[in-house]
Amino acid sequence: MSEYLLEINDLHASVSGKEILKGVSLCIAPGEVHAVMGPNGAGKSTLSAVLAGRPDYEVTAGTVLFRGRDLLALSPEERSWAGLFLSFQYPVEIPGVSITNFMKAAVNARRKARGLPELSAAEFLKLMKEKMALVQMKGEFARRELNVGFSGGEKKRNEIFQMAMIDPLFSILDETDSGLDVDALRIVADGVNALRSPEKAAIVITHYKRLLDYIRPDVVHILKEGRIVRTGGPELVEQIEKEGYEGIGA
């Protein structure tokens, strides 16, 4: 068994026939948080969408192993069952479906996939309460329609709430900091940090240093024009803050 949780090797992917990822390779070990930074259009969101299995994104070459398994052969729900989670940059609104009903469907589907019985109503409520507290959501939150009428900050807190409910082994946070004020950013970052553990790992995708002041990455990758042009430690973040992306890579 590989020492890595996630191994991406020479990944190429296209959207509507246009190649966006042009050979991305990176390996993430348990316990690590990797930041992926880069300018707009670099392919950051494409990378997260491809890892989560978005149907309209086509992988044209390369491999992705997750816990030694071929991730690309799995459906989006199978990837979730295997322990992968994507926090969406733009969470989707689903009117008429409450957060409670949505989470019940998600939690129980995952349990079923593992051969576990459904949670009882009491167990489920207890779990909801505990995880809502983590992102400072009040009781009425559970009854709200999924993301409908949510502010930008509430949507992102809801993503981290869902992440806490699902308790994934591997999380991808796609620009979770965009549209957040300082208070919401802190709540989201505290939530993410509380879920860190030696077995788990994450990719944090961001434009800015801001989020990485709260969630300290072990490794930083700079993605530009579909390729990783530089990999380094947290000091890379400082360099980008000073010099921008212009001077980095080819």
Add this chain to the structure above:
Amino acid sequence: MKESVPELLCMLGRDALPGPFRLEAGQALRLTLLALPGVSVDASLEVQLLGPGAELDLGGLYLCRSDERVRLSVRVRHEAGGAVSHQLLKGIVDGTARFSFDGLIYVAPDAQKTEAVQQNHSLLLSDSCQAETRPQLEIYADDVICSHGATLGHLNADEQFYMRSRGIPEEEARRLQMISFLSPVLSRLPEALQEECLAAL
């Protein structure tokens, strides 16, 4: 305060469509039409609003999934000003079923301050089903608020991917999407009928 609004539910194909209705000043009617799977029907409804403060709240839900033919024609006539009509008809069409809606809103020349809204939205699940929607507005007064909206659509891919990424299997995600789509009209039904609709999805 108005008297409590009479609520009528009509199960198409089983109950005869009531009416024509004549709503006098201050009279209100809340009517819900329901077409469950297995029902083929050609139904016409007429409602006249005859005085200020008359109010029609019409809801409709149709589930057509094999070879059903559901045709619905609704004529709402604002003969006097200051009356309100709201129509919201939503449904799911699958298999080789066909659904069609003809909706006329007529506003008489002196029916000023009329408010009339008509919405018809269908979700098409198969390649061989058909849905048609024909809104018609005949408005002869100039100080009115009238609008209509009609869509024929498919299940949204972004919603589906979002749910599946949370581990919800594709079939269950589709079901949740249908519940989401129908929710504004589903909520008008008594609980037992809501259950029956959900079981049919």
